[in-house]
Amino acid sequence: MTPRLQTRNLCHSFGGLAVTQNVTLSLPQGARTALIGPNGAGKTTLVNLLSGAIRPKSGDIQLDGRSIVQLPQYARVRSGIVRTFQISRLFKDLTVADNVKVAVLQRLRASMQWWPSPARSARVHDEVHETLGMLGLNPFADRVVGRLALGEQRLAEIALALAMKPEVLLLDEPGAGVPQGEGGRIMSAIESLPKDLSVLLIEHDMDLVFRFASHIIVLVAGAVMVEGSPQEVAANEQVKQIYFGRDGHHAQHPH
Amino acid sequence: MSAVIPPMAMAAASRTHPWKHLRAEIVLTLAGLLAFVLFPQDLGLLTNMATVSIFALSLSLVLGQAGIATLGQAALYGTGAYVAGWTALYLTADPVVGLLLGGLGGGLIALLSGAVMLRSTNLTLVMLTIAVAQLLLELANWARWLTGGDDGLAGFEVAPLFGIWEFNFMGHTGYFYALGALVLVYFLVRNLVESPFGLTARAIRQDPGRVQALGGRVYLHLLAVYTIGGVVAGLAGALTAQTSKVANLFMLDFTTSAGVVVMIVLGGTRRLSGAVLGTVAYMTIHHIASTLNPYHWLFVIGSMLIFVLIVLPEGLVGLLDRAAAYARRLGGKEGTR
Numbered sequence: 001m002t003p004r005l006q007t008r009n010l011c012h013s014f015g016g017l018a019v020t021q022n023v024t025l026s027l028p029q030g031a032r033t034a035l036i037g038p039n040g041a042g043k044t045t046l047v048n049l050l051s052g053a054i055r056p057k058s059g060d061i062q063l064d065g066r067s068i069v070q071l072p073q074y075a076r077v078r079s080g081i082v083r084t085f086q087i088s089r090l091f092k093d094l095t096v097a098d099n100v101k102v103a104v105l106q107r108l109r110a111s112m113q114w115w116p117s118p119a120r121s122a123r124v125h126d127e128v129h130e131t132l133g134m135l136g137l138n139p140f141a142d143r144v145v146g147r148l149a150l151g152e153q154r155l156a157e158i159a160l161a162l163a164m165k166p167e168v169l170l171l172d173e174p175g176a177g178v179p180q181g182e183g184g185r186i187m188s189a190i191e192s193l194p195k196d197l198s199v200l201l202i203e204h205d206m207d208l209v210f211r212f213a214s215h216i217i218v219l220v221a222g223a224v225m226v227e228g229s230p231q232e233v234a235a236n237e238q239v240k241q242i243y244f245g246r247d248g249h250h251a252q253h254p255h
Numbered sequence: 256m257s258a259v260i261p262p263m264a265m266a267a268a269s270r271t272h273p274w275k276h277l278r279a280e281i282v283l284t285l286a287g288l289l290a291f292v293l294f295p296q297d298l299g300l301l302t303n304m305a306t307v308s309i310f311a312l313s314l315s316l317v318l319g320q321a322g323i324a325t326l327g328q329a330a331l332y333g334t335g336a337y338v339a340g341w342t343a344l345y346l347t348a349d350p351v352v353g354l355l356l357g358g359l360g361g362g363l364i365a366l367l368s369g370a371v372m373l374r375s376t377n378l379t380l381v382m383l384t385i386a387v388a389q390l391l392l393e394l395a396n397w398a399r400w401l402t403g404g405d406d407g408l409a410g411f412e413v414a415p416l417f418g419i420w421e422f423n424f425m426g427h428t429g430y431f432y433a434l435g436a437l438v439l440v441y442f443l444v445r446n447l448v449e450s451p452f453g454l455t456a457r458a459i460r461q462d463p464g465r466v467q468a469l470g471g472r473v474y475l476h477l478l479a480v481y482t483i484g485g486v487v488a489g490l491a492g493a494l495t496a497q498t499s500k501v502a503n504l505f506m507l508d509f510t511t512s513a514g515v516v517v518m519i520v521l522g523g524t525r526r527l528s529g530a531v532l533g534t535v536a537y538m539t540i541h542h543i544a545s546t547l548n549p550y551h552w553l554f555v556i557g558s559m560l561i562f563v564l565i566v567l568p569e570g571l572v573g574l575l576d577r578a579a580a581y582a583r584r585l586g587g588k589e590g591t592r
Contacts, residue, residue, distance in 0.1 A: 051468065077470030089465040091458045102458040105451045106469045112479065114452040124451075164469060 002065040003028045004198040005050070005081065005168045010059035012049055019045045020056065021223040027168060031198040034213035036206075038242065042222040043202045044086060047170045050200075051083040052076040063168070077106075080167030086176050086202075088157045092146035096137055096156055099145055100128045103163035131163045135189050151182035155189060168198045175205050187211065210234075279528060280442050287434040297542075298426040299499075304538050305433035306494040309440050311518045311530035313487035316444055318516070319524035320453060321480040322460030324377060326512050327384030330368070330391045331361040331485040333507030335492025337395065340408040340502040348414035350422070350432065354493045361489015362482050364391070369481035373474055376463075385509065392507040407503025408496075422498070429498040436494055437531075440487060445527055447483065456480050517556065521563055523570025532571050 003026035012020040019042040027033055035043055048054045050061060052073035061069045068076055091099050104127045105111040110120060132138045135155045140148060145156060154174060161169060175186045187208055193199060203209050209216065210230050217227040218239055226236050233239055290301050310332050317323045338360035342353035372383040395402045402408055415421045420428040447453050455476060459466050463473045496502040505511060514537070522533020540559065544552035567573045 053464075053468070073467055074470045074472050077468065083468060085465075085468075089462050089468075091461040091465070093461060094454075094457065098454060099458075101451075102455060102466065103469045105455060106466075106471050110451050111455040111471060111476065112452055114447050114450045116446060116450055120451075160465075160469065 004031065004064060005200075006062045006065075007050070008060045008062070010046075010049060010056050010061065012045060012054065012056045019222045020049060021221070023059070023219075023222075023224055025217055025224065025227070027198045027200055029198055030196050031200070031215065032213050033199065033215045033217060034201045034203060034209045035217050035219060036203065036209060037219035037225075041219045043219055044172055045222075046219070047083055047172050047200075047202065050168075050170055051081055077164065080165075081170070082161045082164045082166035082168070083170040084157050084161045084172055084174060086172040088150075088153045088177075090145045090153060090156055090160070093144065095142050095144055096132065096148070096152075096159075097128050097141040099156055100131050100159050100163045103160045104128055104131070107164050127163065131159050134162060134192070135159050136185070149182075151178050151185060154178055154186055158186075158189060162193075166197065168200070169193070171199060171201045171203075173202050173204065175203060175208055183208065277442075279445060280438050283441060283531065284434070284438050287437070291430060291434075298430050300538065300542055302426060302430045302433045302498050303495070304535055305430070305437045306491050306498060307515070307518070307538065308437050308531045308534040309494065310488055310491035311515055311522070311534045312440060312444050312527060313484045313491060314515050315519050315524065315527055315530035316448065316487065317481055317484035319519060319526075319530070320448055320460065321456040321477060323373070323477060323481055323484075324381045325384040326381050326509070326516065327386075327388035328484075328488055328515055329507050329509070329511035330384075330388035331365050331488035332492040332495075332511065332515075333391065333395070333502070333504075334364045335361040335489030336496035336502035336506045337402060337408060337492075338489070339493035339496040340411050341401075343411035343413055343497070344408070348412050350413050350416055350497050353413070353497060354436070354490060357493025357496070358486045358490040361492060362486035365485020365488075366478070366482045369478050369485075373477045373481060385512075388507060388509065388512055392504060392509075395504055395507055402502075402504075405504065407501050407505075409501045411500065413497050413500070426498075433494055433498055436490065440490060441527065441531070444487065448527060452476075452479070517560060519570075521560060521571060523572035525569065526572050529570045529572040532575075536571060 006026040008024050010020055010023040011018070023046060035046065037043055045054070049056050052071060052075075056069065059069070060067055063079055063081065068079060068081075071079070091102060094102070101124060102111075104124050108124065110124070113120065129138060129141065132141055135158060137152065137155055137159055140152055145153065148156065154177070158171070158174060171190065174190060175183050178186060183205065190199075190201070190208075190212060201209070201212060213230060215227065216230055216233040218225045218233060220242060225242070226233055226239055228236075287305070291298070294301060310328070313331070314325070314328050317328070318325060335357035339353040339357040342356045346352070346356075368387045372380060372387065375383055396404055413422050416428055416432055422428050422432075455466065455471065459471070459473055459476060466476075467473050492502075492506060495506065518533040518537045519530045520533070521536055522531065523529025537556065540555055541552055544555040563570060569576070
């Protein structure tokens, strides 16, 4: 079976600095893959490459066997690849419901509609609240996003992506900046994502990674160093050395 | 005047009480009629306030909602004025035709210049908008045979409105024509702002990159907003030309662009009502202060602008909001937010 999303020999550099080197990976349908690696390993760059925010210098990206590397960002989103951001990028002056509505309108190609239509608004309204319900955000629907606690902002960030009904979801550190103790809600939100959705999770929190992932890719200096099941990766000597520290303890935030 | 922001509550209200949905337009109409009764000797000024309010609405849409940084809105306003003048001189004296063609003219200039400018942002964009407006100003100055150069375009006749009401020296027709246009434009722009199109524009103002990551085509959206803003500014210019019977270079001038920015900042950029409020406040101060001292009236405007920017970041509409909230508290009703 062809994987949902696949890259072949993906390369990118900023000036002379190679930030992505020959990355070949694949996400099957329903994938629960985690991408880990030290800071500066090029994880976010990879998300930018996959989502189309930047174009790779060479290599190919395929969705369902079809090359999408030439497609601009909006076309990739429309074909089902949606990302979230490491630092929440929400529309701070809008309510939570309106934030999600912006996404729903994009998915329904209704963002250019310039006259109120009761039928459409009812449909959009239902979809917005359905999405908020998936993340337990309904009580916050009419709150202005900028005034929410960080944990809820992170959930709203995921809500925007889910409102796009993606086929491939790229989660860039969904737990980043969330105070200890609030991470559980993010975790359960991620665990309850639709089963057939292919997810690539970037995360520093190893507890989250090992609970979530069935496949782990370790990225070091822009290249895939090791990949495999959580057990294989945890047992790998190189990974222990570079990533977990010499003793092999799970580090919460390795820097 | 109504807020533009909570669309869901308003949509719910509109089914049971349609007048609540039209609150802003009703208040605007009543205020216009009241002004007509109270200040009959200042009808010329009131007419100008109405036409410039439409101009301010165009900027409120472009800058306040979509966040397009422009200091060249006069290019679109002036274009509307000249087109209305040319229509009256060479095509037809019918005011409505001149008005619509003026709007089209403003929209066309916005579409063409926006297509070039709107890939830029921030300071670059501001500079480009200034440059386009200066270019048009120089062009108008050079093409004396068409625009009348420094003397402006004058001596055109405007036929009676709908073939009934004459534009006479009393100015009654001109005033109600301008007021009617203002209420209609306000209604149309408000619906636009509350629509999916308007919500997306506000989202783009706050984070264009995020809208792009949701599959949005930011450039096209901004171009559409700018073009509609151009149509509205063109309508305003055409109305000004028709009611004052002159189109001149000042309407394309940088100070006109800057003045309208000051107006919407005074009133509040995030709300359409702020545009009208700011225009009325600015022009009232101009009228009073320039009678007292024709050279230093800008001092008053400047001080007021500083005051508003520091004390009332939401503009004068923020003052109305606070007054309303205070009144609610006094009334004992629980207003949570």
